[in-house]
Amino acid sequence: MGKVRVAFFDFACCEGCQLQVANMGESLLDVLGAIDVVEFREVMSEKSNDYDVAVIEGSITTPHAVERIKEIRKTAKILIAYGSCATIGGVNGMKNNFDLSDIRNYVYQDKARFFETIPTRAVHQVVPVDYFVHGCPVYLPEFVKVLKCALAGIPYRVPDSAVCTECKLNENECMYDKGITCLGPVTRAGCNSWCVNNGNICYGCRGMVTNPAENGAKDILEKYQIPLEWVENKMNMYNKAREQDTERNPDGKKC
Amino acid sequence: MTKSVILKKTELNHFIEALARSAAVVAPIAKGVKSFAFEEVRDGKTLSLKYIPTILPPKKYFMPQREKIQEFDRKAFRWTPVKENGFEKLVIFGVHTCDLSGIQFLNQVMGEDPKDVNYLARMEKITVIGLECNDYCDSYASCAVMKTHLPSGGYDLFFTELAGSFFVDVATPKGEAIVKGTGLFKDAGEVEKKEFENLRAKKEKIFRQEVKPANENLKGIFARSFRSEVWDDLDRRCVACGNCTNVCPTCYCFDIRDEMDLNLTTGARTRVWDSCQNEEFAKVAGGENFRGKRGARQRHRYMRKFNYPVDRFQRYSCTGCGRCSRTCMAKINLKETIDTLAEALS
Amino acid sequence: MTQSLLDSPYVVKAGKILNTKEMTNLEKYFAIELPGQEDLAHDPGQFVMVSLPGVGEAPISVSSSPTKKGSFELVVRRAGSVTGAMHKLGAGDTVGIRGPFGRGFPTKMLEGFDLLFIGGGCGNIPLHSLITFVLDNRSRFGKINILLGCKTPETRLFVDELTQWEQRSDIFVDSTVDQAGPGWKGKVGLITSLIPGVKIDPKRTYAVIVGPPIMYKFVIQELLKREIPDSQIVVSLERHMKCGVGKCGHCQIAQYYCCQDGPVFTYNEIRNNYEAL
Known part of the structure; x- marks a missing residue:
C-alpha cells in the first residue's frame, strides 16, 4: 500500500498555518515519512488532482471559492479544516460586521464590480468536514495528532473545555489577576494555552466552547469590571462567522 | 520516633544545596505578582518561605498531569506496562500542612486495592519536607475548620520557622538520614523549644474555625443538602472551566488516552488529569450525560470533599487550602458555600 | 514493598476474536478467546474494558453466560471511537481485554x-x-x-x-x-x-x-x-467507566463507583440516590 496522498489548499487566509508546517523542523521529516505531499503551494510547485486527504486553510468568501471547495470535497476521502479561517471563519469573519456591498466597494473601490463576494464562512458551513485543527496559527502538536487520527481512520475530538484548564495546568498566573482581559474562559482548549504560556492573552482563535456559561461569564465581567462590548469585540475578531452556523459541529463529525 | 533538631536560618541555603547534590529538589518560588509554584531549585536563594498555596499542589509530583502507563505495538499486539518517574529521587521542600494532608489522602486512595502501582512507585522515591504556616496565608484558607493548620504526619521532616532558626521535627528514617547526611543540624535547645511552644500557642489564637459549622457537622450538612438551592445558584455562576479541581490537592480524577506515533504502529497509553467539572465527564457513548448541569457537577465536587470520602476513607478530603476559591474567576467560594448550606438547614 | 508493574490493574490481555456476526445495523457480536483459552471467570452482569491500541478503551458488558467455557461473547453497539473501530474487526483480529470488573447480578x-x-x-x-x-x-x-x-x-x-x-x-x-x-x-x-x-x-x-x-x-x-x-x-446502570477500578471518577453515581459497587444495584440501594435514575 502506497503512502497516503495529502494535498494542502488555501482559500482566504494568510497561509501562516501552512507556514507552520513548513517550519516544523525535524519532526517534518517524520511527518513526510508517513505521507506523500502532492500539492502544497508554499513549498512546491507541483499540483495534483489525485489525493486522499485534503488539508484546507482559509475561509470561504466568494462564489468561486464555494465551487472550488465543493470540487475538493468530491475528490478527498478525508477533509481537514486547518487553522481558524477554515474552522471558524477567523479574522475574515470581521467582514460580516459590515454591509456586504459597502465593504466590497470600500475594499475594491472602482473595481468592485469585478469582485463577487459572499459573507465569510468557515469550511464546515459549506461542505462536510472530517477533522478540525483550530488555531491562528494551528498548534503543531495538535495538527500532528489530528493527522495521525486521520491516517489511522479514527475520530479526533477537539477538547470542549476552556483554555483555562490547560493554562492552570501550566501554572500560569491568571491574566485576570493581573487586571488583563483574556478569552481563555470561553475558548476551546487544545492549544496547551500556548499564548498565555508566552505572556500573551488568549484571543479566542480556537472558537468558543460548545456550551459557554453566559451567566457565569457575565458575572466574571461584572466582578472584574469589564464591559461586555470589549469581550464581544475581542471575541468577534475571530468568531464573527459563528453566526453563519446552522448546526454547530465542533467535534469533527460530518455535518 | 520523633525527634527535634535545629537548622540555623543562615544554613538554609547550604541545606538546599546539599539536598540538590543527591536528588532533584523542588520548592515554592514566586511566579508573577501574587502566585507561587513548586519548581526545581538548586539552592535556597530563589525559594519563598512565605507563600500562599501554589497554583498547583504538590500532587503534580505524585500523579503527573500526563503519565505514560503503557506502551503498545499495534502490529505485534503487545502492551508493555511502563513506569515513568521523571526523577530518581525527589525532595519536595516547603510543603504546608494543608498540602501534607492532601498527599496523605492521595496515598490512601491510591494505596487502596486495587493498588495504583505507578503512583506507589513514585511515592517511594519522594521525600517530603513540611513547612509550618505561622499565620494565615490569606482569607481563602479554611485550614482551622479542616484541622490541617497543624501538622499530623505525612512528612519526613517538618520545618517550623522561628526567629533565627528552623525547628525541625524528624519523623522518618528518610528524614533522619537527611539530618545525619547533611551534618547541618544540631539538637534543639531549651530556648528553641520554648520559642516553638510559644509559636504554637500563638497559632491557637490566630487560627479559628473559618466557617459557622464545626468540623464534625460538615458531613451531616452536605449529606442533607443534595437538593439545596445553593446548587442552582452555582449552576448559574459556574463556567465549568475545571480550575477548582485541577488545583485541588485531593482531586485525582483522570482520563486514559492512547496516542500513536507517526509510524501508526507503536504508541503509548497515557493517564491524564481530568475534571468532573468538564461538560463531558459523565457522558456515556450513547450521549446521555448524567451530570449535564454545572450545578450538579459543582455539587458532586463538594460532595466528594465533605460527604462521600467520610464513608469511604473515614475523613474529609478538603484540606482547607483555599485553592478552589482563590482560583475561581466566578468567585465561587468554598467558605461561603458551606455557610449558605448550613444556614439553609438551620 | 515495591509492587510489580505487572500487578497494575491496567495490564491488558490479548483477546483473539474467534468469530463475529452483524446483529443489527448498530450491534455486532464478537466471540473472544483469552490466551491459553483462559476462562474470563465473570459473573453475569459484569463488564470488561476492551482496548484497541491507539484508539482507546471502552467498557463493554459481557453477553455470554459464565457457563460457556473457553471463550466469551460481547455484543457491541457502535457509539464512540473504540466501538466504531471495533466494528471494523473480524475473526482472527485481536482486541485488548481487562477485567471482568464490577459487581454482577446476585x-x-x-x-x-x-x-x-x-x-x-x-x-x-x-x-x-x-x-x-x-x-x-x-x-x-x-x-x-x-x-x-x-x-x-x-x-x-x-x-x-x-x-x-x-x-x-x-x-x-x-x-x-x-x-x-x-x-x-x-x-x-x-x-x-x-x-x-x-x-x-x-x-x-x-x-x-x-x-x-x-x-x-x-x-x-x-x-x-x-x-x-x-x-x-x-x-x-450504564455509566462512563474509564479505569474499571474505582479511581478515575467518571462512573461515579453519588457515593457509588458504578464500576466497582455496580453496575448492578438493587432498587433499595439507589432509591434515594439523586444521581442514579
Missing part, C-alpha cells in the same frame, strides 16, 4: 426465586448473560418470565434465541417494539405494556431490569404497583 440471591426479566434496547446484552446462565441452571430457579423490548423490529437482538425461548414451555417470554412498519406481526408498544400480562407472586419474585435510563423510571413504577419489594428489584 445469582446466589436469585436462587429459589421466581424471576421476571425486563430488558430494553442494549440492556438486553448484559441481561442475555444472566438469562442464559439461569436457563443453563434452570432447576435452581422458580418460574421465569422474560419481557423484552426495543425500538423497532430491525433493532431486535438475539432474535434466533428469542424464537427458541418462545418455544420452551418452562419459561414465559413476551416481547414488543416501540414502533414498527406494516410487515411486523409482533406486538407494538412500550415495554411497560407487557407487565400487566405476567402473573407473578411479588413476595417470591426478583425483577431484573436492564435498559435505557428512561425505561427504569416507568418500569419500576409498574413493579412497585405489583408490590414487588424494593430489595427484589435489580437494575444495571
Whole structure:
C-alpha cells in the first residue's frame, strides 16, 4: 500500500498555518515519512488532482471559492479544516460586521464590480468536514495528532473545555489577576494555552466552547469590571462567522 | 520516633544545596505578582518561605498531569506496562500542612486495592519536607475548620520557622538520614523549644474555625443538602472551566488516552488529569450525560470533599487550602458555600 | 514493598476474536478467546474494558453466560471511537481485554426465586448473560418470565434465541417494539405494556431490569404497583467507566463507583440516590 496522498489548499487566509508546517523542523521529516505531499503551494510547485486527504486553510468568501471547495470535497476521502479561517471563519469573519456591498466597494473601490463576494464562512458551513485543527496559527502538536487520527481512520475530538484548564495546568498566573482581559474562559482548549504560556492573552482563535456559561461569564465581567462590548469585540475578531452556523459541529463529525 | 533538631536560618541555603547534590529538589518560588509554584531549585536563594498555596499542589509530583502507563505495538499486539518517574529521587521542600494532608489522602486512595502501582512507585522515591504556616496565608484558607493548620504526619521532616532558626521535627528514617547526611543540624535547645511552644500557642489564637459549622457537622450538612438551592445558584455562576479541581490537592480524577506515533504502529497509553467539572465527564457513548448541569457537577465536587470520602476513607478530603476559591474567576467560594448550606438547614 | 508493574490493574490481555456476526445495523457480536483459552471467570452482569491500541478503551458488558467455557461473547453497539473501530474487526483480529470488573447480578440471591426479566434496547446484552446462565441452571430457579423490548423490529437482538425461548414451555417470554412498519406481526408498544400480562407472586419474585435510563423510571413504577419489594428489584446502570477500578471518577453515581459497587444495584440501594435514575 502506497503512502497516503495529502494535498494542502488555501482559500482566504494568510497561509501562516501552512507556514507552520513548513517550519516544523525535524519532526517534518517524520511527518513526510508517513505521507506523500502532492500539492502544497508554499513549498512546491507541483499540483495534483489525485489525493486522499485534503488539508484546507482559509475561509470561504466568494462564489468561486464555494465551487472550488465543493470540487475538493468530491475528490478527498478525508477533509481537514486547518487553522481558524477554515474552522471558524477567523479574522475574515470581521467582514460580516459590515454591509456586504459597502465593504466590497470600500475594499475594491472602482473595481468592485469585478469582485463577487459572499459573507465569510468557515469550511464546515459549506461542505462536510472530517477533522478540525483550530488555531491562528494551528498548534503543531495538535495538527500532528489530528493527522495521525486521520491516517489511522479514527475520530479526533477537539477538547470542549476552556483554555483555562490547560493554562492552570501550566501554572500560569491568571491574566485576570493581573487586571488583563483574556478569552481563555470561553475558548476551546487544545492549544496547551500556548499564548498565555508566552505572556500573551488568549484571543479566542480556537472558537468558543460548545456550551459557554453566559451567566457565569457575565458575572466574571461584572466582578472584574469589564464591559461586555470589549469581550464581544475581542471575541468577534475571530468568531464573527459563528453566526453563519446552522448546526454547530465542533467535534469533527460530518455535518 | 520523633525527634527535634535545629537548622540555623543562615544554613538554609547550604541545606538546599546539599539536598540538590543527591536528588532533584523542588520548592515554592514566586511566579508573577501574587502566585507561587513548586519548581526545581538548586539552592535556597530563589525559594519563598512565605507563600500562599501554589497554583498547583504538590500532587503534580505524585500523579503527573500526563503519565505514560503503557506502551503498545499495534502490529505485534503487545502492551508493555511502563513506569515513568521523571526523577530518581525527589525532595519536595516547603510543603504546608494543608498540602501534607492532601498527599496523605492521595496515598490512601491510591494505596487502596486495587493498588495504583505507578503512583506507589513514585511515592517511594519522594521525600517530603513540611513547612509550618505561622499565620494565615490569606482569607481563602479554611485550614482551622479542616484541622490541617497543624501538622499530623505525612512528612519526613517538618520545618517550623522561628526567629533565627528552623525547628525541625524528624519523623522518618528518610528524614533522619537527611539530618545525619547533611551534618547541618544540631539538637534543639531549651530556648528553641520554648520559642516553638510559644509559636504554637500563638497559632491557637490566630487560627479559628473559618466557617459557622464545626468540623464534625460538615458531613451531616452536605449529606442533607443534595437538593439545596445553593446548587442552582452555582449552576448559574459556574463556567465549568475545571480550575477548582485541577488545583485541588485531593482531586485525582483522570482520563486514559492512547496516542500513536507517526509510524501508526507503536504508541503509548497515557493517564491524564481530568475534571468532573468538564461538560463531558459523565457522558456515556450513547450521549446521555448524567451530570449535564454545572450545578450538579459543582455539587458532586463538594460532595466528594465533605460527604462521600467520610464513608469511604473515614475523613474529609478538603484540606482547607483555599485553592478552589482563590482560583475561581466566578468567585465561587468554598467558605461561603458551606455557610449558605448550613444556614439553609438551620 | 515495591509492587510489580505487572500487578497494575491496567495490564491488558490479548483477546483473539474467534468469530463475529452483524446483529443489527448498530450491534455486532464478537466471540473472544483469552490466551491459553483462559476462562474470563465473570459473573453475569459484569463488564470488561476492551482496548484497541491507539484508539482507546471502552467498557463493554459481557453477553455470554459464565457457563460457556473457553471463550466469551460481547455484543457491541457502535457509539464512540473504540466501538466504531471495533466494528471494523473480524475473526482472527485481536482486541485488548481487562477485567471482568464490577459487581454482577446476585445469582446466589436469585436462587429459589421466581424471576421476571425486563430488558430494553442494549440492556438486553448484559441481561442475555444472566438469562442464559439461569436457563443453563434452570432447576435452581422458580418460574421465569422474560419481557423484552426495543425500538423497532430491525433493532431486535438475539432474535434466533428469542424464537427458541418462545418455544420452551418452562419459561414465559413476551416481547414488543416501540414502533414498527406494516410487515411486523409482533406486538407494538412500550415495554411497560407487557407487565400487566405476567402473573407473578411479588413476595417470591426478583425483577431484573436492564435498559435505557428512561425505561427504569416507568418500569419500576409498574413493579412497585405489583408490590414487588424494593430489595427484589435489580437494575444495571450504564455509566462512563474509564479505569474499571474505582479511581478515575467518571462512573461515579453519588457515593457509588458504578464500576466497582455496580453496575448492578438493587432498587433499595439507589432509591434515594439523586444521581442514579
